[in-house]
Amino acid sequence: MTILRNRPSAGSPERGIPDATVARLPVYLRALNALAEQGIATCSSNDLAAQAGVNPAKLRKDLSHLGSYGTRGVGYDVEYLRYQIALEIGQNQDWDVVIVGVGNLGSALSAYQGFSTRGIRVAALVDSNPERVGTTISGIEVSAMGDLKKVVAEREISIGIIATPGEAAQEVADRLVEAGITSILNFAPALVQVPDNVDVRKVDLSIELQILAYHEQRKAGEATA
Amino acid sequence: MTILRNRPSAGSPERGIPDATVARLPVYLRALNALAEQGIATCSSNDLAAQAGVNPAKLRKDLSHLGSYGTRGVGYDVEYLRYQIALEIGQNQDWDVVIVGVGNLGSALSAYQGFSTRGIRVAALVDSNPERVGTTISGIEVSAMGDLKKVVAEREISIGIIATPGEAAQEVADRLVEAGITSILNFAPALVQVPDNVDVRKVDLSIELQILAYHEQRKAGEATA
DNA sequence: CGGATTTTGAGAACGCGTTCACAAACTCTT
């Protein structure tokens, strides 16, 4: 969920971009791509903010954390800014990920079109169910849990996705860490404990809907009140 | 993403729970369920916070927004607190949702086990592809986009899920709003514009991984520095 | 060239959320 890693750092002049900003950089990148596709070479913070769906002042403050890549009175060069953000968030290289659990969700993720264009490559699939091991999903052969460490080492994978039921999540997380994974995206409806050097983000499908349901209930209550 | 709806309200003594708290209530509910399964009848804020993975002070502050459901020197009655939170977030009733787009992701969501136990029921599936219309997925027949309004009205659905490619998202959102949907969970990698009375939350699978990749890159940079 | 216009970058104010810290309220023990 929340991630620490926020020291000002020794080396570079001014490192340590706020978490909130990091989370929006991919959004800006997508907005810049959209502008580039429209053949737009330069844009103001207003234009880009509108495309990204954020406040222009927030956008400028976010970008100021990376450096001064704009020109006063002119705006930002779309291609140049795109390059700089991509560099900052490591999008000029591909990131291999391993998905653990190839049930419905894991299978869907392995086929997800949106990854490849964002520098994410599903490099390996792993499952504990012997019946699934050896089958091919989205062109990738499913490996056994026992081979996780080997697969991760061979392909130098550092990011793992947990797409198992909640009960298996902690066990899988332990195995991932043991295999050398240092970043985990957890789709299972369960908390996982990991060492300090491992980052975990959690996506909980039910909770998102429950939050919407809460607001729905309030709307309904208002209507009758 | 963020949702407004935060007036103190006229009727009740003290309405308007902070967004951040609302987002955690489902987590507490899950933690309480876990405790109940272990046969634990009473717990302190420390116990529950540990189970939920949050700071105990934060937990108490969150719960204080609902009312005074604990007993000093004793703690919280698991069953009672569970009931109160469920009541607050509308979990003692089932919420019907419609999923638009039954590609890989939509299919996976329609089969997702985690929904039913959290009061979410996938009541209808809709797709624009004629080849998919009429097929049955997870026991539900796929309807045509043209029937969306009818389906939503018949089943009194107020929550919709967009599980289409990004290009189709805005069009689908418009149709959902037109059909009477007032809450949308958007999985498509695109912003959607909706009227003020409609809540939208966004889950972006790529962005979550891109954030992890950013931190991975920083770890790698540190190692060489 | 100089004034009007545009737009960035950043200081300052503000607001929300988290955490601290402690009085109040309860139980338990003797």
Added chain:
DNA sequence: AAGAGTTTGTGAACGCGTTCTCAAAATCCG
């Protein structure tokens, strides 16, 4: 019954993130 021990609920302090605002820097145009 009274003192020791727990644990809640909340006021207060703090920190992060957002937004406002405006000087600085660039362009445009007469």
